Amino acid sequence: MGSKFHAFMYPCFAFGHFIPYLHLANKLAEKGHRITFLLPKKAKKQLESLNLFPYSIVLDPLTLPPVDGLPVGAETTADLSNLNGKVITDAMNLLRDQIEAKVRALKPDLIFFDFVHWVPEMAKEIGVKSVSYQIVSAACVAMALAPGAELGFPQPPGYPSFKTVLRGHDANLYSLFTNSCLRLFGRTTTGLKNCDLIAIRTSKEIEGQYCSFIERQCERKVLLTGPMFPESQEKSVKPLEDRWNHWLNGFKPGSLVFCALGSQNYIEKDQFQELCLGIELAGLPFLIAVKPLGGSSTIQEALPEGFEDRVKERGIVWGGWVEQPLILSHQSVGCFVNHCGSGSMWESLVSDCQIVFIPQLGDQVxxxxxxxxxxxxxxxxxxxxxxxxxxxxxxxxVKSVMDVDSEIGNLVKRNHEKLKETLVRPGLLSGYADKFVEALKNEVNNRKSS
Structure with a gap:
């Protein structure tokens, strides 16, 4: 049972998917397995520093073919200026011949995917096991399988229909969710029901009932990886940049609000200004890492009038890439305002920060x-x-969680501390990862021996 395997990875071309897939690749490589990671050329340069095992993990760059609506030079969802990620998945679908040729040539044992629904069919033709690795919450995967009670699917106790989930959101978001997201749900469901194995980046401590539902619905084995990221920042490839470390050191422990809405955030200028003003009104030092959309060529142009002068001693608005886990681990950061994307959710839970969510998309809601x-x-x-x-x-x-006398703030802090204590319990996260890798190895060995 000591044999090693070779895995291909073909995640959605979005950094919120690349990074957890690469964390998984690092774990597999740590155990002696080989990975061929398919991604766009520009993303390769940005992710190389996160590849802890470059001799075992090959970042194999692909060139996206042109499709209607895909801007010249765009390769990931971060390159788009709107919510239409469809053009990225359309381009990814056109890479099938290239990928099939690579799979036939290298003959991997496994291929991991998330949104590209034809991977199981291709893998079956070549004799490779396919693994649908979902980095979103199990609750969201369950919704993909049963987007509303009106479809007649059985659901876990208390499970809401997608209409209930989006109550309180605007008609545009509802329309987007019910059209483009249902299209994505359909493709995801096809992959889930045709693959050999389902893997989800979650834990039974948080989403056990949803995982059981998915297993029943798909009639497939569901394996859990846990959060699948470095268990402590000491294992990080590099420390926090000096510029951020020096600036953050100027504030009291637990006093600063860090706001980031992910690499795939789409926020209009007017809402961006409300965001900046809301953080300003909280009266605390802050770092905002958010890009506004449309009408402004720079962050400074999009800021509210007089904003920079008012907050220059205590706040920064940054439009570029930030090392989010390292910033969260800095002692001055006391509150994390984020969109509740999968990666940010887990980073929130294992941090010591109070958590405020501004969900933007259906799964985040x-x-x-x-x-x-x-x-x-x-x-x-x-x-x-x-x-x-x-x-x-x-x-x-923000004030409800940061004011020391806040009843709500103290409640969520106690609950968060208890949950974090469970999640960072020695051996829990590594145990999930180790069991997952062992299960994969058994699946590969069973196929080879049959």
Whole structure:
């Protein structure tokens, strides 16, 4: 049972997918296995520093073919200026012949994928096991399988329909979710029901009931990886940049608000300004890492009038890449305002920060509901009837967790501390990862011996 395997990885071309896939690749490589990681050329340069085992993990760059609506030079969802990630998946679908040729030539044992629904069919033809590795929450995967009770699917106790999830969001988001997201759900479901194995980046401590539901619905074995990221920042490839470390050192422990909405955030200028003003109104030092959309060529042009002068001693708005886990681990950061994307969710939970969520997309809305209403480890920013959030609602959410006498703040802090204590218990995260890798090895060996 000591044989090693070779795995291909073909995640959605988005950094929120690349990074957890690369964390998984590092874990597999640590155990002596080989990985061929398929990704765009520009992304390769940005991710090379996260490859801890370059002799075992080959970052194999691909060139996206042109498709209608894909801007010249765009390779990932971060290169798009709107919510239409469809053009990226359309381009990824056109890479089938290239990928099939690579698979036939290198003959891997496994191929991991998430959104590209034809991978199981291709893998079966060549004799390779396919693994649908979902980095979103199990609750979201369950929704993909049963997007509404009206479809007649059995659902876990308390599971909401997608209509319920989006209540309180604007009509545009609802329309987007029910059209493009249902299309994506359909493709994801095809992959889930045709693959050999399902793997989800979650733990039974948080989402056990949803994992059982998925296993029953798909009639497939569901393996859990746990969060699948370095268990401590001491294992990080590099320390926090001096510029950020020096600046953050100027504030009291636990006093600063860090706001980041992920690499795939789409926030209009007016809402961006409300975000900045809401953080300003909270009266605390802050770092905002968010890019506005449309009408502005620079971050400075998009800022509210007089904003920079008012906050120059205590706040920065940054439009570029930031080392989010390292910033979260800095002692001055006390609150993390984020979109509840999968990576940010896990980084929130294993941090010491208070958590405030501003979900933007359907899966984020559902995960926010799980953490804020069921587990009560966070608060969410309330939205107006239009679906927008106001500067006042953001201010109130931040103050509710940061004011020392806040009843809500103390409740979510206690619950968060208990959950974090469970998640970082020695051996828990590594145990999930080790069991997952062993299960993969058994699957490969069983196929070879049959």
């Amino acid at each position: 559902l995960t926010t509901r799980l953490l804020s209403e069921e587990l009560k480890v966070s608060v969410k920013v309330q939205r107006e009837d239009s679906g927008w959030f106001s500067k006042e609602s953001l201010r109130d959410a």
